[in-house]
Amino acid sequence: MRLWLALQQWWSGEAVLLWTDALLFLLLMALVAAYVHVRRDEPLRRSWRRVLGSAPAMASAIVLSVYILVALLDSLHFRPLQPAGESGERYEAGVLSVLDAALTPERTHTERSYSRPMAIRALEMTTVMDPDGLSRQEYPRLKYGGSHLQDPAQRGADLLAASARALAQAVLTTLLAWAAISGVLARRHGLSWRIAASGIPGRAGAVPWRTIMMTLLVLVSLGCLCAELGPRYHLLGTDKVGNDVLFQSLKGVRTSVVIGTLTTLLTLPLAIAFGVAAGYFRGPVDDAVQYLYTTLDSIPDVLLIAAMVLVMQAYMAGHAEGFSSVQQRADLRLVLLCAVLGITRWTGLCRLLRGETLKLREQDYVHAAQALGAGHLRILGHQILPNVMHLVLITVVMQFSGLVLAEAVLSYIGIGVDPGMHSWGNMINSARLELAREPAVWWSLTAALAFMLVLVLAANLFADAVRDAFDPRATRRSEEAGR
């Protein structure tokens, strides 16, 4: 519902396109194109069907798509319409994303300082002036968290009721989805709806419907819980300056997805072209490529990144007028960070591909193709590239998680994303000292770690399934086992 309103606001507002937005949507289009390609190509389709046939991969895929959806919603930026009657301006001054608009109560309900998850009182005592002029120490009620409650004792009951409502909604939604999917399936396979519906919970066909439904149920429940409790409580508490941790964690999704995908996007063409060419042609080509990547690679990553971030900051300080808003600045820094990370990262894959190609070109079928007089491009495209693609895929997903983790470390040294940007790395970094507090503040750290963990876990599981499906040797193994 809130999402719908937010999208309406976006539609009526003035669209703002940041660099990362553009790149993300470009990536999305590339994915759609890839999808179309896979649909046409029968062997690829078979492999992908195998990926989606595995239950963990399917669950991961759903989780990943939720993350990506959040990132995309957070990439639709706009300036909302100004309420009529104020000055002559048509649009408001600040830039929002659809996600910001959808999470408006969480975004704007900032407390003074720390509060525990779902708390109604602050974590720390403050001095309160009594009407009679005496000062006294107490844990003050929060400005927003649980402010609808007259009596603090009602909190438990209120939370329970809201959770029950959320769960009921979730079950209902999932049941509806189940019914709808059954309907579609029944239509497609010409079965009766009853049979299709009863087939879904079981393991009917190649698609693990049961897993899909369970994943959906969990995700929808979490979503409903946030929607139900979010506006009234700080579901995951607040941080040092009173910002909602849930909101920050959700905002962090986009940063991670951007770093994980855009860096790789920059990496891929370079790494593939150079790696394969070096391994295949050897000789001077190999020497040149090796020189390039060894030189870059032999500079320790952290130092190279640190040096480049300095350059970047100098550039941005010199061209301050180009970035009129906070978002634009942070965004550009993010793009540049991706570029810098990309420069230090492509070499790994490049070396891997070179090594693999070196091995492949000694294989019989390559010799055979050469003997048959096939051109270099043909061999590269038909014999070599398909046989190294699994490496590319695996590296891409492994790098995805690695990059998400690297961001935290870079922030620790102070050369990560813009400190004003919402990112899990920044959250973990500021939470470093919070754990040592007394009483310990664990929720920021836990929230960021949990969000990160789920994303990285899903990415890794998905990567494994992809590898199993695409690695020819693994396939051979499983076929042998099946015999």
Next chain:
Amino acid sequence: MTAYIVRRCLYAVPILVGVNLVTFWLFFFVNTPDDMARLALGAKHVTPEMVAGWKQQHGYDRPLLFNSAVRGTGKLTETLFYRKSLRLFLLDFGSSDGGRDIGHDIAQRMGPSLAIAVPTLLVALAVEVGIALLIVMFRGSYIDLFALLICIVLMSISLLFYVIGGQYLIGKVWRLAPISGFGDGVDAWRFVALPVFIGVLGGVGAGVRVYRTYFLEEEGRDFIRTARAKGLTDGVVLFRHVLGNAMIPVLTGLVVVLPSLFLGSLIMESFFGIPGLGSYTIEAIQNQDFAIVRAMVFLGSLLYVLGLLLTDISYTLVDPRVRLG
């Protein structure tokens, strides 16, 4: 073979030249000596004359690439490029912007770095190979799946968290080891234990996963099936054949990191107050001591190139299929 090695050694020279040029560009064009002077002189009361004086004292008062003020070869040698960058090739690191002899510092700090890095590497290798073998023993079962899941969970946790958590629990709550610091001689082991433990813990997820893949790959080969068909037990097959063959990629993978052990671990050393090269680098970055960063970049590159050389040689030694192209 010898010719190959010689060729590879010569090959390292242009790489180091490339590194040298890149660093020179970053550290002299992007950050000018004026910036360095201002930082080195401290916050209070810095005047342009003092900046000039500092530059003179540290030898930064020369032109970057070409000195038209002197005659002969001095035109090229009396420049910052020659003085500050090319000299690195002679392992003459010069003195830091703070006035310290970098070569001496590096020599002193290498020990503590190795004291952390070598045990971490060895213990991690033993633990990871051990666990990976155990898992492979149960391949395809729920134990395998569960262990894999744990690995993935472990590797999706930030190293920072392990360090913070480990220091908090083991050092503070359980009081089993000093929270940070370093000792002399035999006394050092008390300080080394905690960082090594945490370093191993932080890498175990990814390591086990990788080794498991290696072992599974070997395990799927024909000769293993033959061995098994001969009636050898699973354990014997695993230890004798799978481990034996998989050690080739494992060990060659280690060779490349061997030289860089000298550089230490940035995060571990700075968190645990270990006076090694890693914390040296972090401090240099934070203090913006460009001379040290320059030296470390060069040293890092040098060691890395050495590692690559060793890897290539070991590859050709263990896998005759790779030709010396």
Next chain:
Amino acid sequence: MRSTNIIAVLILAASDVAAAPWNNPYPAADATADVYYDSFEERPKHLDPARSYAENEGQFIGQVYEPPLQYHYLRRPYELVPLTVREVPTPIYQGADGRELPEDAPVGRIARTVYRFRLKAGIRFQPHPALARDSQGGFLYHALAHADLAAVHTLADLPVSGTRELVAADYVYQIKRLADPAVASPIAGLMFEHIVGLREYAERLRRLRTAARASGGFLDLRAHDLEGARVIDRYAWEITIKGKYPQFLYWQAMTFFAPMPWEADRFHAQAGLAERNVTLDWFPIGTGPFMLAENNPNRRMVLVRNPNFRGERYPADGEMEDGPAGLLADAGKPMPFVDRAVYSLETESIPRWSKFLQGYYDVSGIPSDSFDQAVQYTTAGLTLTEEMRRRGIRLLTAVSASTSYVGFNMLDPVVGGDGERARKLRRAIAIAADTEEYISIFRNGRGVASQGPIPPGLFGAREGEASINPYVYTWVNGQPQRRPLEEARRLLAEAGYPGGRDPATGRALVLHFDTSASGPDFRSTLDWWRKQFDKLGIQLIVRDSDFNRFQDKLARGNAEIFQFGWNADYPDPENFLFLLTGSQGKVRHAGENAANYSNPDFDRLFEQMRHMDNGPGRQRIIDSMVEIARRDGPWLWGFHPTGYTLMHSWYSNAKPNLMARNTLKYVRVDPVLRAVRRSQWNAPVWQPVAWFAAFLVAGLLAAIRVYRRRQRATAL
């Protein structure tokens, strides 16, 4: 030895475990040694008294080098007392004709002021190789050959050391060093303004050095006389300064004016030593109670008792409450009280705090994030928590003589300038930025919101209703209260930015906040600042950069709103008010006025105030200066931090002294009590290890069982 100690020794002897807790970061042999343990956060850059200007360096060289004067340890307000001289010199004023003027002569007639110092006899330098002589009386190490240097990496590699008596010439030698371009003293520029002939002297040295084609090297400064600093006889010297500058005596308590034996300069100038890090900037030589024995900034710095120290006595008097507080228990006893002081490198606040709680550091500040663990507010006010009191920890507080402020760059077209528009904009921001909230969130209430440039407690700061800044605060119920946000919004609208919208662009006004801050707390701080400007509808772009780029921005005037601070050099309002004078403007004069604020009235009053002695007249002028600054609002004012120090029960003679650096000699520790406490607090917890081992064994057993079963299954 007190009776408690005897019991403690018995306890210690009775338990073997007590000797060495597992987590002891120090050698077990030192367990009961008379050592003071502390830490340092960053490696000191300079240990040369002519160059060092940072707090973390003063911690070390303050114990080694002895300037002529020092601050009385106990008396407040801060008072200068003799350290190596017989008495605090009285200024002798001279007219333009060189004739002596009476003490109350008008400032305009005073052309020069002369300070005569008379040294105590019998003070000797610490043992040092530079002073070592051979049997013929020549210097042993002043002509080291290249071969001799091969094994030398620190001073300790030169086995023989010598000493000699401190003489007046050593003080004069150091003053000359301040002018030496090769030394690059940070106060050279400042002292050029005061010491007669120093600027010309520097120019002369520069020429000499260029002629000798050497930027370093030994230049015997004894051969070149300086007009403003002259040796009178073996034990007396005089310094002549231009005009009247009463604050000059404060400089005489700083290590810049500590004595330097020429032999040390000569020794370190030898070729080959500097390349081995054996420099004067790294190995101090002094007459103080301690000498730097181990100098390894990567790990620890160790000060040990100087065997040649003359045995200065602990002060016999102090403030009223010092006696009952036990601060006079050692009155008249020869100092120092500890044999060694070990400073370990500790870059992270968490480990540092944990080690303090474990008893491995004797004193500690309170990290912001552990504040609630250490201190709580009760009806009785601020007290230590139960946990701290159980450990016998004590608390000391002091408002430090420093200010942390947020400045506006007055040269900036938006926030700067003298117009009413900019003034209202600045005032609106000053009201909206809730400093009290900042102090309470980020400093746990450890600080006082500033009402002007002068920290409370210093001469010139007012109290009560007169103290408040009326442009930002109102006085309600005997408390300053921040003006309401509505007023800030109204001021902003009057300034031409209704609702924070910039009429020029039609969008939100964008301001830039420059800071060099970093660290984990940094992001929350920036978030907080953004929130403050958000209240007014102003967008804040935070430009964080490393410290030298930040300095660069300030120097070029590229900053807009910036965060900065100032620690007092000496307890005088002049040291704060000069931060706002036009002649100190950072962009135009490379001075310390980072806001580039310039108001002729203010500058005129400053010139008048700086020569005056403290009194009602000076107070009146200061009041009007502060009023001008408040009205123009070049700063957002910020706060004056309060220092909190925690000490263990075995640590005594602690009293915060914000001016003095040479405080280690007063410190007394009770090592036996410390050893007992340490072993009580640090018994290792083995349970988790046992659990872990049990878990491992169980897992292994289970694995073996499953393996066996599988083997049987496949065998079938």
